[in-house]
Amino acid sequence: MTSPDLPHYLAVAAILFVFGLVGFLSRRNLILMFLSVELMVQGVALNFVAFARFRGNLDGQSFVLFLLTVAACEAALALALILALYRTRSTLDVSPWQELREEDLDPVEDDEPLPLPGALPPIPTLPVAGIAPNRPEETNRV
Amino acid sequence: MALGLLAVMETGSYPWSWWVIGPIALGFLGVYLLLPRPDGASIRLGALLGVAGLTGLMALVLGGVIINVETLVFCLFSAAACVGAGLLVTLENPARAALAFTVVIISVSGLFLLSAAPFLMGANIIVYAGAIIVTFLFVLMLAQQHLPSNADSRSREPFLACLAGAGCLVLILLALGEDAGKVEAYQEGREGKALIATRAPVIPARRTAEADLRLNQSGVPALPAENTAFLGANLYGRHLVAVELAGVLLVVATLGAIAIAQRTGAGEAH
Numbered sequence: 001m002t003s004p005d006l007p008h009y010l011a012v013a014a015i016l017f018v019f020g021l022v023g024f025l026s027r028r029n030l031i032l033m034f035l036s037v038e039l040m041v042q043g044v045a046l047n048f049v050a051f052a053r054f055r056g057n058l059d060g061q062s063f064v065l066f067l068l069t070v071a072a073c074e075a076a077l078a079l080a081l082i083l084a085l086y087r088t089r090s091t092l093d094v095s096p097w098q099e100l101r102e103e104d105l106d107p108v109e110d111d112e113p114l115p116l117p118g119a120l121p122p123i124p125t126l127p128v129a130g131i132a133p134n135r136p137e138e139t140n141r142v
Numbered sequence: 143m144a145l146g147l148l149a150v151m152e153t154g155s156y157p158w159s160w161w162v163i164g165p166i167a168l169g170f171l172g173v174y175l176l177l178p179r180p181d182g183a184s185i186r187l188g189a190l191l192g193v194a195g196l197t198g199l200m201a202l203v204l205g206g207v208i209i210n211v212e213t214l215v216f217c218l219f220s221a222a223a224c225v226g227a228g229l230l231v232t233l234e235n236p237a238r239a240a241l242a243f244t245v246v247i248i249s250v251s252g253l254f255l256l257s258a259a260p261f262l263m264g265a266n267i268i269v270y271a272g273a274i275i276v277t278f279l280f281v282l283m284l285a286q287q288h289l290p291s292n293a294d295s296r297s298r299e300p301f302l303a304c305l306a307g308a309g310c311l312v313l314i315l316l317a318l319g320e321d322a323g324k325v326e327a328y329q330e331g332r333e334g335k336a337l338i339a340t341r342a343p344v345i346p347a348r349r350t351a352e353a354d355l356r357l358n359q360s361g362v363p364a365l366p367a368e369n370t371a372f373l374g375a376n377l378y379g380r381h382l383v384a385v386e387l388a389g390v391l392l393v394v395a396t397l398g399a400i401a402i403a404q405r406t407g408a409g410e411a412h
Contacts, residue, residue, distance in 0.1 A: 004207060004216040007322045009257065011203045012220040014314040016246070018307045019227035025303035026177055029236050029293040031278055035243050038274070039227055042250050045266075053257040058369070058376040061259050065377065068262075068269050069388045073395030075274045079281055080403035087405075092236075092285050093293035108298070112180040114290045 009050030017043035030082050030092045034075075041071050161202055162315050169195030170308035176232035177300040180290075183232070196224055203315075216256055223249035234294050237282050240275055247271045261370040 016039055023036030045064045052060030082092070089096045098107055172192025175184045200221065207213050226245035233239040247270040254263040297303075377385060 003212045007318050008203055010318055011315060014311060015224050016227050018311040019231050021310060022173060022303050022307035023231035026297045026300050028296055028298050031282060032236055032239055046250055046253055049254050049257045049259045058372055061262055061373050062377050062381050064262050066388055068265055072269055073391055076395050076399040079277060080399040083403050086285055091293060114180050114295055117289045
């Protein structure tokens with residue numbers, strides 16, 4: 001019977017990493033793909049910190065600091081690239097860039113139609129200005 | 143009995159693998175149902191399956207752990223991190239997904255604090271939740287679309303992606319459980335040698351800056367909560383060149399981002 005030990009932290013980090021993997025593979029929004037990569041980085045950082053804790057060696061924590069530095073640089077460059085891509089295609093979708101694929105691969109086409117946008121909420125109306133609304137008469141006059 | 147994984151494992155020769163595969167299969171189905179698709183994701187069933195799978199995994203990993211404050215805080219933060227990660231992957235609105243990522247960041251920072259890394263906790267919150275998420279939200283607002291779009295309402299190969307993730311998780315957890323068993327066997331004097339040593343022996347020659355760390359009952363250095371000073375000594379003592387290189391990297395990345403993002407006028411599509 002112990003408190004949470006190294007394998008417990010490693011298991012949580014593995015779950016985070018796998019969620020990031022699934023997100024990167026399945027989502028089509030460029031920004032969400034990048035956030036999924038950051039999720040994988042968080043899982044790896046948790047691994048490093050857990051090893052530093054349970055092995056009594058601070059090199060793991062130093063490594064996480066460098067990992068944060070690289071993640072910040074990566075975020076800056078990725079945002080610049082995403083902005084450049086958005087300016088040319090006016091969408092955050094990755095599929096318009098599939099013309100960069102290998103020559104012998106078939107393009108992926110979207111079969112199902114997108115759902116129709118739902119009805120917009122009604123615009124609120126204001127009472128006409130300058131006309132006093134009907135109110136019950138106040139009864140405090142004699 | 144130290145570990146829940148080990149507790150399940152010692153019941154026989156690998157029947158415990160079904161205890162790992164079952165919850166992961168539930169989580170696989172849940173995430174697959176929750177991923178956005180044009181005809182609408184089945185949110186209730188998916189969320190139910192996902193929560194069931196996550197609960198099963200937590201019960202498996204944490205079985206046999208003593209219940210104290212540290213365990214409760216660990217459970218709280220790890221559950222919040224996993225739920226936030228699931229929301230990040232499955233939410234259709236990207237701004238909400240970015241907010242779910244801040245939940246993950248704060249929870250992982252809590253786990254850092256639990257692992258005796260208070261400086262990293264602060265740095266993580268400042269860098270991620272304070273800087274990266276805010277800039278990403280700016281870009282999201284800049285490119286916001288109110289109608290259902292290809293980018294947000296469709297998933298690319300959701301079945302294969304979830305299958306890859308579930309297979310990866312099964313392999314990692316099986317390896318962890320087997321390795322925990324080896325560690326236990328090694329410490330009890332039986333044969334077998336662990337790939338990942340859970341409790342490292344103290345290496346006297348290496349304990350220079352870490353010599354002042356407190357030792358626990360078994361002589362293993364336990365990191366104190368106030369180890370920011372030790373982290374600084376480690377960083378600027380043994381990794382000084384790497385710190386300088388990190389500064390150079392930051393400058394180069396800033397210059398590169400400015401060079402990529404600026405409008406040149408010529409060569410633009412509009």
